[in-house]
Amino acid sequence: MPNSPDHVDNPRLVSARQKDIYEDILEDRRHSSDFVWSFRTREEPKYKYNKPRTPDEIRKHVMHSDRVKYAVEQVCSESGLPIEEVWKQAEEVMQEMSHNLSMGAIRGFAMFLVKVLKSLFKRVYVNTEGIQKVREMLLEYPVLLMPSHRSYFDFLLMSYVFYSYDLPLPVIAAAMDFMGMKFFGWLLRNSGAFYIRRSFGDDMLYWAVFTEYVQSQLVNGDHPIEFYVEGTRSRTSKSYAPKFGMLSASLEPYFKAHIPDIMVIPISISYDKILEETLYAYEILGVPKPKESTSGLFKARNLLSEDFGNVHVHFGEPLSIRKYTDGKVDRSVHSLAPRYIASLSDDENKLIQNLGYKVLLLHQEHMVISPWSLMAAVLVQNKDGIKIKQLVKEVEWIKRQATNLGAYIDWPGNESADAVIRSTLALHKNIAEVDNEDVVHLLEIQHPTRGSQDELMQAAAQHLIITLYKNQLMHIFVRVSMVTLSINSCTEETMSMNELYSKYEFLEHLLNRDFIFMPGCTKQDFENAMLTLTHNCGVVVEDDLLQVKKSTNKYTTFFSQMFEPFLLGYWVSLNHSYLDIG
Structure with missing residues (x-):
């Protein structure tokens, strides 16, 4: 079990409690009472302009707001329905959506959750400097928390971290899927989840209730959102590419001068081992996602006997919306219209889109890369097996390249590479194993709830799981790889820098659904990639001409090979589409 004494104290399996900028917040929980911790007195920082309100008072404020009244009148006018019926619909939306945050439920949930976390994970690391900045921001500003999203566990971890550090629990925009889960849906609602539909379409009434509900809590600083x-x-x-609906609704009070600033806090959550890894692989292969249910949750309790390694939660530098938009928008354009009617300007919408991409890039910048991601990049190209000695050699080389490009690799400094590789293989023993001849082999992957699949599906699932972990590296190499793809495919002796940039620009456009690129930064990204390649990777440019033969080496070949499957995928899809049309 992950919480057994041997498991916790073995230095070959876990990093230290204090590591670089991180501290483990599970360590104390392994040595003291969970009950006392869960029901302790908590002193939370409060927003300086906050007027305390109960969930019922928040709902009443929303239903009496000018925005909702206006939407009700418009729906009545357009649909011909009686106003009483439309108000009833608005009330139903409000009741369906709203949280019912209760400290009693939170304390009970905290005691249950900490036991689950201790069973699943060796350590949960948090950067303490980031937490201190969050604490300071909560006193002075309304706060938006924007974590990365790789697992169902993300929002549970966020609430646990905030509870651990005596910070006000966030209210969380949750999908409707969870609402129907018996007891658990109620528990989440009482722990701060508010349920929203995945798509509102042109439902004016739903948009009005949703927008007012979010903005009311943000402006009053009831809780971080x-x-x-x-x-x-x-x-x-x-x-994934950003979605802008929630972000637009959240930033509108600033653009309409209702509040002087909003702080956006990007949060990167990195897992050594993702709980849903097998489900994800089969979902991509077309096997339907299991419906969220309490019975399904209890069936998954066998996961508590497994080891999922470490989690890193990194709180990034807070982004001031006032500073981010300074000189780029004119908030006075909204001064003559009621706040609940006027739409955002084109400049404001463009800034919101740029902010969405910026937050995602900040997520990537602070992701912690596990040794398994490096190993996956090697294993995916050695399906028939690879000797441990060779695997160690290849992984150490990739580690150097990723580190040179700014990646944070969670690599124990006091361990040999061989020990790190072997302990990592032990963590992922469901995916790979070492035979008696020290050769690493990939294993067949069965669906966790549907049992055996045919050989082709199992082989595909195996490939997809390895690729899932390799993908954790891809954002690090994508820009240099888009340059090297053009170098390695060139049949001439030289290539002009203008031609190389043109090909880079084309690849960015082609891959912008697979990777995150900041709009308007193509030239800068290209120049930074070229600096890296010319200074560290042996790429040669003379008289504004790239020397192709001199520049083709192990670096350019490796970077290109990592991304060739994406281009091959597009090529196959285009050929298939062409044959269908023909």
Whole structure:
């Protein structure tokens, strides 16, 4: 069991409690009473302009707001329905959506959750400097929390971290899927979850209730508001393109001068081992996602006997919306219209979109890369097996390249590479094993609830799980790789820098649904990639001409090979589409 004494204290399996900028917040919980911890007195920082309100008072404020009254009148006018019926619909939306945050429920949930976390994870690391900045921000500003989203556990971890550090519990935008779970749906609602539909379409009434509910809590600073800018969990371990509905609703009070500033806090959550790894692989293969249910949750309790390694939660530098938009928007354009009617300007919408991409790039910047991600990049190209000695050699080389490009690798400094590789293989023993001849082999992957699948499905699932972990590296190499793809595919002796940039620009456009690129930064990204390649990777440029033969080496080949499957995927899809049309 992960919480057994041997498991906790073995230095070959876990990093120290204090590590660089991180501290483990599970360590104390392994040595003292969970009951005392859960029911202790907590002193939370409060927003300086906050007027305390109960969940019922928040709901009443929303239903009496000018925005909702206006929406009701418009719906009545357009639909011809009696006003009483429309008000009833608005009340139903409010009741369905709103949280019922209760300290009693939270304390009980905290005691249950900490036991689950101690069973699942060796350590939960948090950067303490980031927590201190969050504490300071909560006193002075309304706060938006925007974590990365790789697992269902993300929002539970966020609430646990805030409870551990005596910070006010966030209210969390949650999908309707959870609401129907018996007891658990109620527990989440009472722990701060508010349930929203995945799509509102042109439902004016729903938009009005939702927008007022979010903005009312933000403006009054009732609680920090947490939502995922990607909109849903990433099944591939790559960042999804941002969604802007929740972000627009949250920032509107600033643009309309209702509040002087909002603080956005990007949070990166990195897992050594993702709980849903097998489910994700089969979902991508078309096997339907299991419906969220309390019975399904209890069936998954066998996970508590497994080891999922470490989690790192990194709180990034707070982003001031006032500073981010300074000189770029004119808030006075909204001064003549009621706040609940006027829409945002084109400049404001553009800034919101840029902010969404910026938050995702900040997520990536502070992701912690596990040794398994490095190993996956090697194993995916050695399906028939690879000697441990060779695996160690290749992983150490990739580690150097990733570190040179700014990645934070969670690599124990007091351990040999061989020990790190072997302990990592032990953690992922469901995916790979070492035979008697010290050769690492990949294992067949069965669906966790449907049992055996045919050989083709199992082989595909195996590939996808390894790729899922390799993908955790891809954002580090994507820009240099888009340059090296053009170098390695060139049949001429030289290539002009203009031509190289043109090909880079094309690849960015092609891959912008797979990777995150900041709009308007293509030229800067290209120049930074070229600096890295010319200074560290042997790429040669003379008289504004890239020397192709001199520049082709192990670095350019490795970077290119990591991304060739994406281009091959597009090529196969295009050929398939062409044949269908023909």
